[in-house]
Structure formats: structure tokens, C-alpha cells
Amino acid sequence: MAGRFPGVADDREAPRVVAINETLAARYFEGRDPVGQRLYFGSAADDPTYRTIVGVVGDIKNFGVAQDSRNAIYFPYAQAPTGFLSLVLRTSGDPSALAASARATVAELDSQLAAAGVATMDEIVQESLASERFATTLMSAFAAVALILAVVGLYGVVSYAVSVRTHEVGVRVALGASKTDIGRLLVGGSMGLVGAGILLGIGGAWAATRSISGLLFEIEPTDPLTFIAVIATLATAGALAAAVPARRASRVDPVQVLNRS
Numbered sequence: 001m002a003g004r005f006p007g008v009a010d011d012r013e014a015p016r017v018v019a020i021n022e023t024l025a026a027r028y029f030e031g032r033d034p035v036g037q038r039l040y041f042g043s044a045a046d047d048p049t050y051r052t053i054v055g056v057v058g059d060i061k062n063f064g065v066a067q068d069s070r071n072a073i074y075f076p077y078a079q080a081p082t083g084f085l086s087l088v089l090r091t092s093g094d095p096s097a098l099a100a101s102a103r104a105t106v107a108e109l110d111s112q113l114a115a116a117g118v119a120t121m122d123e124i125v126q127e128s129l130a131s132e133r134f135a136t137t138l139m140s141a142f143a144a145v146a147l148i149l150a151v152v153g154l155y156g157v158v159s160y161a162v163s164v165r166t167h168e169v170g171v172r173v174a175l176g177a178s179k180t181d182i183g184r185l186l187v188g189g190s191m192g193l194v195g196a197g198i199l200l201g202i203g204g205a206w207a208a209t210r211s212i213s214g215l216l217f218e219i220e221p222t223d224p225l226t227f228i229a230v231i232a233t234l235a236t237a238g239a240l241a242a243a244v245p246a247r248r249a250s251r252v253d254p255v256q257v258l259n260r261s
Contacts, residue, residue, distance in 0.1 A: 187242045205230075
């Protein structure tokens, strides 16, 4: 993003250099260009090891996609060797098919090296999200059951309300009410109940969102699009649940209804 990345030329004899990430640059340089600035390492303030910043790189999700990026400093391997390395290969085809040849290449370079923990990037991401995915899947299952129970309960309430108002519906039909009028009357009353439940649910959901904030990635707990989608889903489910008994009620024979009364 600025400057350059440490390379092969930055060997043990070259001046000490590092690259830093965006988070560190924004936190400690506050808009100033960090390239060319120096950092010192070590506990001895009278004899520090200075390293010059030669580049700024983008942030990465090194501790999981749900975690904020932390300060990161990149050292040339020759100037800061380590006994553990991660090698990343970009492929144009199936990455898992490259595992065997990657192991063989490492063995050819040095038979004392072992390529352990070979995995595709998709597998690494999936593993980092395993606990969050389990929790969200479980919550989604409970939500689906709750929606089904709500629809069944609403259907039962509306059906009972229609059976109670059968005489009223017959009178209205006898007086000239159309099927559309009857359907609008019954569905409208049911949607009023649904609307009241949605309003109560919004309040409860708004209060409960903080408890699931840790399961969310790049989305706010009070994301308006999510609330709109849930409201639309519940309203549609309520309308469908009310439409069936309302349609049946609109087909009543007013003569039979009035004769029974």
C-alpha cells in the first residue's frame, strides 16, 4: 500500500528493515507517512536495534475473520530467522490436488523439512468459524421452529375466530358483501394481531442483539436490512396463515348459515 515489501535483497548484511500493517500505521503515525521512519527493538534503551520501515501492507485476519486486525510487523526471514514458517500457494485449479507435489518439492529442497498441516484456505476459514457456525446453525434451527409454531398458532387462532364469526360472515354475504370484502375483513383483523406481535418482537430483538454480537462478522447487531427481512418474513407467514381460513369463510352459504341460526 506504500513503499515496498521486504525481499531477498534484505539479507543479513543489509540494513535492518521491516514492513508494518495499516492498523499499526494508523494507530502510531496518525496520517503521517511511516515509510522511512525507524523502530527500535529490544529492552536495552541505551543499545537499541533500529529497523527502518520500508513499506505498509494491508491488514489481514490472522486471528479469525471475526477478530479485528492487530498490529503487525513483517521481518525479512534472513534478518529474523524462525524455526516455523507458513507457505501459501495460489492455484488456478483444485488446491487440494497440489498438496502431494508441494510436499515433494519441500522434501527435494531439504529432506529435513516436513510440510505439516497442509490445508486449503477454504478449510482454514471454515475451521476458524466452526464454533460461530455451530451457534448460528443452532439458533437458526430454533428460529425456524419458532416460526413454524407461530404460523400454526396463528392459523389456529384465525380459524377459531372465523368459526365464531360464521353467522356474521353469513349476514354480511347476504347483505351483499363480496368475497374480497370478507377476506379483507378477516385477514386485516389477523394482520393487526401479527403487527402487534411484530412490534413486541422488535423491542425484544433490539434488546437481545447485544448477546449475539460476538457471532456476527462485518454486520452490526442492529442491521436495518436484517430487521426488515425478518419483519417481511413474519408478515408474509402471518398473511399466508390467515388467508386459508379467510378464503374458506368467504365461501359460506348465507342461506345455510342463517337457517342454522
